[in-house]
Amino acid sequence: MKILVTGGAGFIGSHLVDAYIEQGHDVVVLDDLSTGKTSNINPKARVVVADVNTNVLDELMAKERFDVVNHHAAHMELRASLLKPLHDANVNVLGSIRLLNAARETGVRHVVLASTTAIYGAQVQFPADESHPIAPLSPYGASKYSMELYAEYFRRVHQLSVTSLRYSTVYGPRQNPHGESGVVAIFLERFIDGRQATIHGDGEQTRDYVHVHDVVAANMLASQHKLNDVYVVASNTEVSVNELVRLMRQTITIPIDVVHGPKVKGDAPRTLCCADKLTNHTGWRPSIGIEQGIATTAAWFIRTKVK
Ligand SMILES: NC(=O)c1ccc[n+]([C@@H]2O[C@H](COP(=O)([O-])OP(=O)(O)OC[C@H]3O[C@@H](n4cnc5c(N)ncnc54)[C@H](O)[C@@H]3O)[C@@H](O)[C@H]2O)c1
Numbered sequence: 276m277k278i279l280v281t282g283g284a285g286f287i288g289s290h291l292v293d294a295y296i297e298q299g300h301d302v303v304v305l306d307d308l309s310t311g312k313t314s315n316i317n318p319k320a321r322v323v324v325a326d327v328n329t330n331v332l333d334e335l336m337a338k339e340r341f342d343v344v345n346h347h348a349a350h351m352e353l354r355a356s357l358l359k360p361l362h363d364a365n366v367n368v369l370g371s372i373r374l375l376n377a378a379r380e381t382g383v384r385h386v387v388l389a390s391t392t393a394i395y396g397a398q399v400q401f402p403a404d405e406s407h408p409i410a411p412l413s414p415y416g417a418s419k420y421s422m423e424l425y426a427e428y429f430r431r432v433h434q435l436s437v438t439s440l441r442y443s444t445v446y447g448p449r450q451n452p453h454g455e456s457g458v459v460a461i462f463l464e465r466f467i468d469g470r471q472a473t474i475h476g477d478g479e480q481t482r483d484y485v486h487v488h489d490v491v492a493a494n495m496l497a498s499q500h501k502l503n504d505v506y507v508v509a510s511n512t513e514v515s516v517n518e519l520v521r522l523m524r525q526t527i528t529i530p531i532d533v534v535h536g537p538k539v540k541g542d543a544p545r546t547l548c549c550a551d552k553l554t555n556h557t558g559w560r561p562s563i564g565i566e567q568g569i570a571t572t573a574a575w576f577i578r579t580k581v582k
């Protein structure tokens with residue numbers, strides 16, 4: 276199949292490109308390299324450096340007539356979105372509408388969208404599945420839910436086949452340690468550099484961490500089965516920041532220096548999600564537990580730092 280991966284130079288997108296290429300597909304990456312890196316991109320992929328919300332996307336899709344479009348390009352700095360909601364909407368809402376419309380016009384057989392459980396805001400049901408109330412606390416969350424609503428419109432009115440995958444907190448090799456989210460990457464980078472990491476609050480806040488390889492597997496199933504619905508992709512477990520640090524101590528031999536700082540306003544105390552719908556429909560299950568995931572991710576960060 277001919278597949279377009281937007282955001283294919285980024286953390287999750289670049290792993291998707293590898294997996295599609297491994298399956299023998301012809302892959303084109305569209306990425307503006309704002310946070311992604313060319314070194315992440317599989318050399319067998321063709322690359323277009325452009326903003327997703329421009330004519331370049333329309334022209335590319337009209338010319339290539341993709342079978343599958345996997346949309347991972349996004350502005351995803353949650354706290355930055357509080358300061359710059361307009362930029363967020365431009366990429367995450369308008370860029371997504373442009374992509375969905377071009378998919379409809381060019382006969383794309385299936386679209387996969389990267390959404391997020393951040394659309395739930397502060398969780399009120401544990402674990403959270405697809406029926407959790409939507410209550411985003413950031414423009415980022417609002418923009419991602421808006422993308423899902425447009426997908427629903429294209430699905431209903433234009434019969435476009437679209438899967439929205441709501442990820443919990445994704446971690447693994449190639450995650451950008453310079454962003455504001457991605458505590459695993461941020462902490463590992465700091466420890467490897469011999470710097471101190473700050474735990475906001477008492478460190479007992481939890482997240483549902485899902486490994487990028489499991490996220491890739493969910494995307495492969497979505498593309499293959501044309502799931503055409505909304506699915507949570509999560510590990511169904513919660514891990515505190517203190518527990519993460521303990522696992523890092525157990526895994527890496529370099530000194531681990533942490534300090535507790537003030538709690539971040541609006542930081543959710545608990546996140547625990549449930550991917551049973553995806554499991555029931557496809558057999559997908561998270562395969563990498565947090566201990567193994569932290570060990571292999573730490574090994575990757577150490578290896579790439581040494582190079
Ligand atoms: N990492 C997580 O924990 C997580 C959780 C939920 C959802 N998501 C979603 O997954 C997707 C990928 O996230 P990631 O963690 O790999 O982030 P990332 O920043 O590593 O990847 C995003 C990629 O999109 C590119 N990009 C950004 N704006 C663009 C634009 N206007 N035009 C073209 N390319 C653009 C960036 O250069 C980058 O390569 C995003 O849509 C994000 O909202 C991620």
